[in-house]
């Protein structure tokens with residue numbers, strides 16, 4: 001018998017995501033047979049930027065999210081640098097990278113320990129942990145205790161990663177230091193030393209705990225290397241410029257279609273956004289983000305629409321963004337595309353970035369220049385492409401009469417959690433959920449494991465719950 005269930009809101013993510021699924025038994029196996037992923041909040045940041053001074057963009061777009069603000073600051077200043085042909089001093093490039101690296105490390109540690117592990121193991125029988133679904137627990141008590149000790153340590157480590165980034169960023173989240181033409185902080189020697197001490201401690205944690213803990217979890221759940229593949233199309237815009245022009249990056253951009261084994265160059269002209277199943281006006285369907293529009297509709301007014309997310313597509317195909325995509329594109333991780341591959345590649349990426357940050361710190365010229373004032377043009381069109389911890393991030397900007405006339409943002413979660421598109425193709429997370437076997441439809445933890453492997457972020461805003469007639473309400477911890 002087909003059973004429908006609603007995960008609304010999905011917990012242990014950022015922002016408000018609703019996943020509707022149907023389970024049925026096919027060939028003797030109970031599994032997910034239908035899925036709709038709905039972004040349940042409308043932000044409209046693009047619209048509130050219109051008419052403002054272009055230099056407001058980096059401050060305002062960082063407020064899109066407290067988890068990945070640095071990436072938005074980076075994308076915004078890259079768009080402004082490009083618009084004004086800014087010459088960014090080498091020190092500023094490195095400082096931007098270091099604060100961005102701090103945010104990546106913080107985000108990846110947070111994701112594995114605090115957002116992912118509870119899908120696989122029980123917390124202690126004490127507040128704030130709730131009695132949880134208890135299906136498919138495979139870890140022995142000694143392993144659970146060891147991972148719980150590192151869960152607690154991870155809270156301290158992510159605080160330290162924030163403190164590290166704030167040394168140069170001014171604060172975290174939402175560091176004000178990113179400005180077109182450079183950076184506001186000077187790399188004073190005592191700050192460089194302090195950053196280095198934090199970095200050593202974080203690197204130790206990644207090497208001694210994060211990397212082995214992910215391997216340990218994978219050894220208990222090897223079947224998750226075969227689950228949650230989705231389309232297998234991977235895309236990265238690239239991040240961490242290693243030269244002024246950004247021609248060389250620590251993690252280069254590119255894409256890997258499912259049938260390819262190596263990365264192909266990226267043509268950002270081939271990005272479009274579709275709204276057939278989104279609560280936006282149909283006339284904005286299929287536009288490149290440089291021309292994209294944010295024209296929301298009353299959610300009740302459009303048949304077949306079920307999300308506030310648009311559906312970005314690359315060469316008209318759904319693509320997955322994130323650490324796995326970046327590591328595949330760069331040949332650093334090519335083991336597979338699955339739930340467990342997402343966790344392993346994320347940990348290895350944190351390690352790669354922390355090691356690189358050690359080198360970057362040594363390249364800073366203490367008290368060297370960090371800013372060269374750019375001339376912001378009165379008319380310009382540009383783009384700022386980077387990577388956020390969760391994947392490819394793009395800002396597209398038009399300046400007219402010295403003011404922002406048009407702004408569009410595509411975030412990683414828009415790639416990953418998009419709804420169906422104009423062809424009816426499911427979004428990457430939706431596709432990854434199809435066919436997932438479920439032991440107990442009242443405790444479908446397998447669905448949560450697939451969702452969390454993408455580390456979705458729907459951002460913080462008003463959230464709407466529409467209980468569906470006949471739907472199943474799943475409760476955790478008796479709440």
Ligand code: NFE
Pocket residue numbers: 014064065066067068071388389390391393410411412413414456457458459
């Ligand atoms: Ni709100 Fe983000 C990252 C961005 S996800 S966390 O990483 O942009 O869409």
